[in-house]
Amino acid sequence: MKRTNIDATQLELADTVVAIKRVSKTVKGGRTMRFSALVVVGDKNGHVGVGMGKAAEIPEAIRKGKQAAEKNMITVPLDENKSIPHDFIGKFGSASVLLKKSPEGTGIIAGGPARSVLEFAGVENIRTKSLGSSNKANVVLATLAGLAALKTPEEVAKRRGKTVEEIIG
Structure with missing residues (x-):
């Protein structure tokens, strides 16, 4: 999982407790x-x-979880209608989460x-389906792994040495 050096102090972060x-x-x-x-923290604008x-x-456990979450922030690529760039399956342990790109208005x-x-x-x-293990921690981490592995068309085009139009088709 790629972790970017995001300065959590400069972001307006909200947090929620998924499981205790x-x-x-x-x-x-x-x-x-x-x-x-x-604990999950994010700015609801591409950082989680x-x-x-x-x-x-x-x-005290919640405070420690929040600190750990701020250290492990990733940047999520979003397209023009606040969805993901492409479908992907995130995996962590025996949990898998299918992430499907969706049109505007899906929720x-x-x-x-x-x-x-x-x-x-x-x-x-976005539409998702949790596959395999239903362990909350593993499902959350599989979702995060899936979001971290997403690539924008620009990144793929640059890596392959092509234009965005050639990649999209």
Whole structure:
């Protein structure tokens, strides 16, 4: 996954908690309970990040997750109608997310974990299908991997040494 050096302090970031889990560790004296929070941050204009935070209290886990998400921001290429440039399947672990380009007025057709990533990335027209694992963390990371792997027609044309018209057809 390509990560760009995005200065999160200059962006107007919003965040949401996708999942909070109670996790335990068995030690000599019994079980120690901790919390794990999966957080998505984005500026709703092409920048999005995902982070996982773990701590003894929920607010601290969310804060750590938000910090981790700000460090792992990516830039998402969007076309003229706030959709993605082409269809793609993002994969992470055993989770796969099919991302399909959609025309103006479609809206975000996606399941819960994938929807939060797409909303904070600024995508307004897209259809998705979650395939394989339904683990929230893996679905979120598969969606992020899919968005990170997208290429604009200009990038593809430059790499191949052709014009944009030759690529699009």
